[in-house]
Amino acid sequence: ETAVFQTPNYHVTQVGNEVSFNCKQTLGHDTMYWYKQDSKKLLKIMFSYNNKQLIVNETVPRRFSPQSSDKAHLNLRIKSVEPEDSAVYLCASSFTGASSYEQYFGPGTRLTVL
Amino acid sequence: GEQVEQRPPHLSVREGDSAVIICTYTDPNSYYFFWYKQEPGAGLQLLMKVFSSTEINEGQGFTVLLNKKDKQLSLNLTAAHPGDSAVYFCAPHSGGNYKPTFGKGTSLVVHP
Numbered sequence: 001e002t003a004v005f006q007t008p009n010y011h012v013t014q015v016g017n018e019v020s021f022n023c024k025q026t027l028g029h030d031t032m033y034w035y036k037q038d039s040k041k042l043l044k045i046m047f048s049y050n051n052k053q054l055i056v057n058e059t060v061p062r063r064f065s066p067q068s069s070d071k072a073h074l075n076l077r078i079k080s081v082e083p084e085d086s087a088v089y090l091c092a093s094s095f096t097g098a099s100s101y102e103q104y105f106g107p108g109t110r111l112t113v114l
Numbered sequence: 115g116e117q118v119e120q121r122p123p124h125l126s127v128r129e130g131d132s133a134v135i136i137c138t139y140t141d142p143n144s145y146y147f148f149w150y151k152q153e154p155g156a157g158l159q160l161l162m163k164v165f166s167s168t169e170i171n172e173g174q175g176f177t178v179l180l181n182k183k184d185k186q187l188s189l190n191l192t193a194a195h196p197g198d199s200a201v202y203f204c205a206p207h208s209g210g211n212y213k214p215t216f217g218k219g220t221s222l223v224v225h226p
Contacts, residue, residue: 004157031212041152041201041219048212055212090157101146101207103214105157 006106023091032074120217137204144206
């Protein structure tokens with residue numbers, strides 16, 4: 001099956017803890033993204049990677065750090081979570097170039113910080 | 115950078131009615147235009163796309179129209195059914211851009 005996979009689906013944690021989210025795509029794409037989606041469904045891009053290289057690093061708190069081992073994997077670590085980090089984190093992938101810029105999204109990881 | 119305005123934020127229609135969602139964008143270099151659908155508890159799924167060169171696309175009961183002069187993109191649903199209930203996002207793209215821009219979304223509810 002070719003798609004974008006995210007783990008875990010849900011995560012509940014307490015303020016100050018560290019969390020990690022995983023994303024893997026089997027579509028052969030060269031670019032991967034992390035988005036934060038708030039309770040109003042607003043999408044905010046956090047990071048973009050192209051062929052394992054960080055291309056876009058939006059203004060996010062330094063406690064967020066992406067990690068890419070290869071172009072099929074992009075993880076997100078949050079050190080010392082805060083209540084405002086509660087959201088759905090969406091991973092996506094795409095080709096860049098060759099008229100194929102549409103993105104394919106994973107199902108998301110819902111983070112709740114107590 | 116690209117600015118995208120999407121309206122309306124909420125839309126409620128009855129089964130069989132039509133529905134229209136409109137996006138206005140600012141970047142004149144936008145060439146690829148996407149509409150995504152997000153069902154509850156799921157990620158976004160590509161619904162339709164249109165290119166600047168074609169300006170129209172149809173499928174799955176939807177029509178996408180591009181008005182380049184007014185920098186406006188619309189998603190038209192001719193006969194809604196409850197399965198169309200979801201949040202819809204527009205996303206214009208200029209190509210070679212690693213920072214995609216999305217509209218704020220339209221929550222469509224179709225009542226039986």
